[in-house]
Amino acid sequence: MSQNTHVATEPHSLDSLVSDWTTDQEVFKKVQWGKAMMWIFLLSDTFIFSCFLTSYMTVRASTLVAWPNPSEVFALTIFGQNIPLILIAIMTFVLISSSGTMALAVNFGYRRNRKATAYLMLATALLGATFVGMQAFEWSKLIAEGVRPWGNPFGAPQFGASFFMITGFHGFHVSIGVIYLTIIALRVLNGVYDRNGKYEVVEIAGLYWHFVDLVWVFIFAFFYLW
Amino acid sequence: MNHATTAAQTSPGQAEGHDDAGQQHPLGVYFKIWGLLFVLSALSYAVDYFGFQGLARWSLILIFMFLKAGLIVSVFMHMVWERLALIYAILLPPLALIVLVGLMSLEADYTHWTRILFYETPAAIEPVEHH
Numbered sequence: 531m532s533q534n535t536h537v538a539t540e541p542h543s544l545d546s547l548v549s550d551w552t553t554d555q556e557v558f559k560k561v562q563w564g565k566a567m568m569w570i571f572l573l574s575d576t577f578i579f580s581c582f583l584t585s586y587m588t589v590r591a592s593t594l595v596a597w598p599n600p601s602e603v604f605a606l607t608i609f610g611q612n613i614p615l616i617l618i619a620i621m622t623f624v625l626i627s628s629s630g631t632m633a634l635a636v637n638f639g640y641r642r643n644r645k646a647t648a649y650l651m652l653a654t655a656l657l658g659a660t661f662v663g664m665q666a667f668e669w670s671k672l673i674a675e676g677v678r679p680w681g682n683p684f685g686a687p688q689f690g691a692s693f694f695m696i697t698g699f700h701g702f703h704v705s706i707g708v709i710y711l712t713i714i715a716l717r718v719l720n721g722v723y724d725r726n727g728k729y730e731v732v733e734i735a736g737l738y739w740h741f742v743d744l745v746w747v748f749i750f751a752f753f754y755l756w
Numbered sequence: 757m758n759h760a761t762t763a764a765q766t767s768p769g770q771a772e773g774h775d776d777a778g779q780q781h782p783l784g785v786y787f788k789i790w791g792l793l794f795v796l797s798a799l800s801y802a803v804d805y806f807g808f809q810g811l812a813r814w815s816l817i818l819i820f821m822f823l824k825a826g827l828i829v830s831v832f833m834h835m836v837w838e839r840l841a842l843i844y845a846i847l848l849p850p851l852a853l854i855v856l857v858g859l860m861s862l863e864a865d866y867t868h869w870t871r872i873l874f875y876e877t878p879a880a881i882e883p884v885e886h887h
Contacts, residue, residue, distance in 0.1 A: 531855075539837040539839065541837075542839075542840050542853060544784070544840070544842065546840050546841065547839075547840040547841050547844060548841060550840075550841035551841055557841060557845070558841055558842050559839065559841070560847070561838065561839060561842055566842065567811055569842065569845075569846050570845075570846075573783045573845075573846050573849060573850070577850075577853070580850070580853045580856070581856075584853070584856055584860050585860075586862060587857065587860060588860045588861075588864040588867075589864075590864075590869065591861065591864035591865065591868060592863075592864040592865075592867035592868045593868075593871075594868070594871050594875065595874065595877050601804050611770065613802060613804060615801065615804050615805070617803045619797075622797050622800075622801070624798060626793045626794060626797060627790075629793070629828065629832055630786065630787075630790035630793075632832075633789075633790070633831075634788040636778070636779065637779075637781065637783060638877065640779060640872055641780070653791065656840070659799065664779055671793075680772065685866050692834065725801055733779060733834070735819065736832075736833075737833055740828055740829075740832045740833045740834070743828060743832075744825055744828045744833075745830065747821055747824045747828065748821065749823070750797075750800065750821075751800065751818070751820070751821035752820050754804075755800060755803060755804050755813075755817045756817065
């Protein structure tokens with residue numbers, strides 16, 4: 531940090547807001563650049579997912595054909611019982627659990643607990659992979675039932691396009707996240723961050739992972755429940 | 757938020773000058789939020805399971821959604837402990853999306869009524885196989 535410039539120490543004060551944005555060199559004082567850049571990337575990703583969800587809103591609100599009922603489309607028959615939306619509910623719990631283990635991993639990282647951090651991250655990646663697996667199952671099921679981007683047997687043809695685009699892009703993010711977390715976890719296990727002292731790398735990976743969970747919250751609400 | 761404790765808990769060996777490098781908080785906080793997210797998700801699912809409709813449905817969905825999103829961003833992503841400059845830089849720009857959603861809902865409404873006018877009857881474009 532520059533010695534010549536005034537940097538407010540109280541991080542929530544308006545004084546800090548003004549001084550951060552008006553002094554030279556860097557805006558986010560005392561924030562690691564990697565973390566600030568990840569936040570900015572996530573901000574741009576927010577706009578991408580918002581565009582998908584907004585276009586979904588537009589086609590759903592403008593079609594004259596009834597929108598397929600997600601509660602029925604995503605129902606599964608388990609032990610002879612037809613349970614509405616159950617697969618999506620399980621996927622939601624899996625993803626939230628992965629966010630929980632990730633949050634713990636970040637915490638253990640800052641406690642310099644190498645093994646706990648690595649194993650919790652690997653657990654997160656495993657839960658993420660489980661989520662992607664369930665999504666692959668869901669896609670296969672819908673494709674077998676005749677859902678296509680241009681039409682489906684249940685109602686409005688835009689349903690397929692919205693479904694594949696939104697869940698596909700989210701699933702892609704989860705898949706990339708699984709790879710990302712696995713790489714960082716292995717580096718943690720190898721002691722890379724013990725040597726260079728940069729455990730914030732774990733927190734930055736965590737930001738990405740929590741964002742994936744965050745996006746799912748919106749997809750779950752708008753696409754599956756609405 | 758209690759920043760005095762946050763600053764006091766910073767870990768040793770962190771990069772110089774980065775006084776919030778160590779986002780160290782008691783583990784209990786994470787378990788509580790984790791539990792809350794489970795409860796809120798279960799409640800969201802219950803909205804569908806018990807077949808709430810109309811105003812109750814979408815207001816409950818939105819309430820649970822925003823509560824979950826808020827908990828994830830503020831605690832799991834540590835936003836409550838970040839500097840105001842970062843909080844504003846990240847949380848203010850998405851407000852522009854309100855404009856996009858507003859414009860697109862006007863557009864959707866317009867398209868909807870145009871289709872009603874020009875397709876004579878909705879039945880004319882119903883698919884053969886109907887649910």
